[in-house]
Amino acid sequence: MLPASRLIDRELSWLSFNERVLDLAADPSTPLLERVRFMAIFSSNLDEFYMVRVASVLSNLEDGSPMTASPDIEPSVLMKAISHQTHELVSRQSKIFKNEILPEMKKAGIEIVDWQELNSEERKYVSKIFSDRIFPVLTPLAVDPSHPFPYISGLSLNLAVIVKNPTTGAVFFARVKVPPILNRFMPVGPSKAQRFILLESVIATHLQELFPGMIIEDHYTFRVTRNQDLDIDEDDSENLLISLEQELQRRRFGPPVRLEIEEGIDPARLESLAEHLQIAPENIISVPNPIDLTSLHKIADLELSELKFVPFRSRTSKSLKQVDTEDSDMFFSAIRQGEILLHHPYESFTSSVVSFLENAARDPQVLAIKQTLYRTSGDSPIIEALIEAAEAGKQVLAVIEIRARFDEQANVRWARKLESVGVNVVYGLMGLKTHAKLSLVVRDEPNGLRSYCHIGTGNYNPKTARMYEDLGVLSSDEELTDDLSKLFNQLSGFAPQSSYARLLVAPRTLRPGLIDKIDQEIQNAKDGMPSGIQFKLNSLLDEEFVDKLYEASQAGVSVELLIRGICAIRPGVAGMSENIKVRSILGRFLEHSRIFHFTNAGEDEYWIGSADLMGRNLNRRVESLVRIDKKAHKEYLQEILDQGLSDDVSSWHMHDDKWTRVTQNQEGKKLKDMHALFAKRFKNVK
Incomplete structure (x- = not known):
């Protein structure tokens, strides 16, 4: 009997995946602007995670329905675990950015500066840009008895401003949206030097021009994430296209699920803002400025080839x-x-x-x-x-x-x-x-x-x-x-x-077809015939497949899994999964292909296609896998699997629910990069 804890929760496994993305941003051997890009990717990933996955968890918490694949985790406990892990990751990201990446950028001649660091000529230049191009676009929204608390659009960057009337002494809250149509990284002069100031910093410096006659008591940046999942009842929809268009309009006004806010805010003001937005304390993330590092893609796009991966050009087949x-x-x-x-x-x-x-x-x-x-x-x-x-x-x-x-x-x-x-x-x-x-x-x-x-x-x-x-x-x-x-x-x-x-097609034949093939490997192992399973996937979550792979491991079948993202299985657990090995490859390219290899008593079978082993792919999608029959193609697919699972290639190794990055062998020699190996292989193809 398998234990209830045999499944790793989907959301926590996804956070572990995003931690691996952060590992790439932290890696000093990664070119600097690629580290910056991985920073942005980490943040973008987390945005989507909250917009969809955390939004789903919170919705299910409200209506009491189950939402976790792990039967031993209570929903409220899961939400606390998500919050704790997210806070740790965001804190680590902020430290890497401040202590490692910003100093390296400065050495490379790329600076992100504060207003206080500008000289007089730079201040004149930036102030003129503010007057000519920024001020006319801004719309300060006050909150008072005649102005209700404004709607805060999802993922918008905002300045919360505390203003005081010098005559009455009354204190008010105002919101200034940082215009997303403007580049967040403003050059501080007309020269080509890579020296920038953040748009919100420029706006904050010139707040008095937005609120003349008022005293600016305080300001801080914040950002709200909203539920962006869609809910279409196809059974009641006469026209799916029209129903979707209507739902897309409604999605803009989904309930808030996360508040990111600048560190150091007065607790009473934070409590008031959270109350207006109806955000629970565990979904408030305080970080040092700047918040929202998704915009770092703009810095990563700078034309500085020496700070990026060596250019790669695809070859014609x-x-x-x-x-x-x-x-x-x-x-x-x-x-x-x-x-x-x-x-x-x-x-x-x-x-x-x-x-x-x-x-x-x-x-x-x-x-x-x-x-x-x-x-x-x-x-x-x-x-x-x-x-x-x-x-x-x-x-x-x-x-x-x-x-x-x-x-x-x-x-x-x-x-x-x-x-x-x-x-x-x-x-x-x-x-x-x-x-x-x-x-x-x-x-x-x-x-x-x-x-x-x-x-x-x-x-x-x-x-x-x-x-x-x-x-x-x-x-x-x-x-x-x-x-x-x-x-x-x-x-x-x-x-x-x-x-x-030659096809397996979900939802009708793909699941039973793959299960039959795993069962055959189990029987082959019991009969003393060659057996083995190798899968390359984006995600492994489906409970039936996890349990079937445990069964295969216990029957003596070698199970090797190369999984980029979510992985619900626990490898290397005594009595349950000693014969299961899990590796993960992340790097320059996003590993997206799916390969299914069955040893099949020596008559190796290979399948490729669009499906991951997740309930949604197997039950609620039309997916297809195609059997690969040509000998040379089978050998090439085996080469992909062998490289990804090799001890000579840098990867993340999973044991139970823990991931460890392995970049050196026992002698301290740097391991090979899988993407560089294949790039070199095709460069040499005539």
Whole structure:
């Protein structure tokens, strides 16, 4: 009988993941501006965590419903644990920024200064900028009997100002929103020197101009995070697109879930502000200025290449290297010659996947294109290709997931635009998000119709494809294209009982298919046959899979897991998980691909796809995994797994619920960087 504590709580595991991101910001061997970027990523991650996950916990606390995968953690205890861990992480982030990164930035000629540090010429320059470009944009909002407490928009940076009437002695609260449309890091002069002052510091210095005749008694910065989760009842929705647009309007006014505030505020004033915002004490985070380090992306974007990772350029896939990407016949011929495995960002997404769709759009022999879209870029060449194809009279189907979190508004716009040019736009299956990454092209060739496809692990987004590590296949294999044809028919019409040759598809066949394969490894181990399980995932949370992997470990199956984010399993626990090893790789690129490897008594099976082992992916999404059959491709997938799990590669090692970063071997020699290894590998490919 497995103990109740066998599952690590989702939220606490996520915080451990974000701590690993902070480890990268703290690492002096990471180039300085990349450390700055990891600082910003840590803060952005935490924003989303509060907007969605903590918001969900607080909502469930209010209505008394369960929300934790760990049966031994009471909801109120979980909330306290989240608060405690968050406070520790934010405190550590502030210390790293103040004590390590700011001094290193100064050495490199990048300064963030206070008003007191400016010379007279700089003060004149900044004051003129304030008068000309900042003051006209500001809107001070007072709170008094005729002015109610203002609405504080989520993630906005604000100045709380305490003003006193010199005549009556009455003290009032006022709020000044720091305009997000203006650059937060203001140059302090016209020169090209990298010397900046924070926008809120400039506003604070000139508060008297906003409140003439009043005495400025105090001011401090603060920021509110609001519940940004969506709640759409699809059963009661006659038009999902309209319902989503209405819900997006409501989301702007979600209840507050976190208050970040400048250290040193008077306790009585903090209590008053928290009361106005209805924020519980455990969700108030006091930090030294500056608060909100998400804006550090602006500093990380400075054109100082010597302070960044060595530039990396994706290479065209070897299978497409001799192909003229403007020649559709050549492009589709290359795919007919054999299935192509792609590994981004080492291999170019643009010269492979984007070219695939652009060729399909302009090729007069192509009759139809079917495409899923979960997230894409703002100026997406993929959207443009679909528009071009529709305008040319081709049959085009776009399955757009308009509920993709925080991309809902953009996806609604794409849906409207595509519909306007004649693309058949559908939103997938009722109650299920479409997360599968699929593209299908039907071409009229001399021997009849032939289909081509792409299946990937990542989004159809050329911008993130330069930073996200993902896999994909371009194929004209009839079994696989038939599978995709059936799946698209299911997404756009009615085909609930479709069966597949090379695909596992959630929610119907993916879960039972993988469980059967784990059961087979367990049986193989009991029968003395070769057995083993290796998974590369973003997250492992699903209780059934965690328990099944424990069962496999206890049966003697070697279970090796390479997990970037949430991990609910406890490896290395005596009597439960001695045969389970968990590693995590974070670094220059975001590890995003999913690989499932089963030893299968020596007949190794490999699957790649869009699904993580989480309840939402397995039960509430359309996901797909594709079996990889080509020997060379299997060997390459094994190389990815071997590198990520190797003791010679820098990674985080998990034991029970603790993560330890390992960057040196026992002799003190620096371990290899996985991303650098693969970058070098592809640089040397001719």
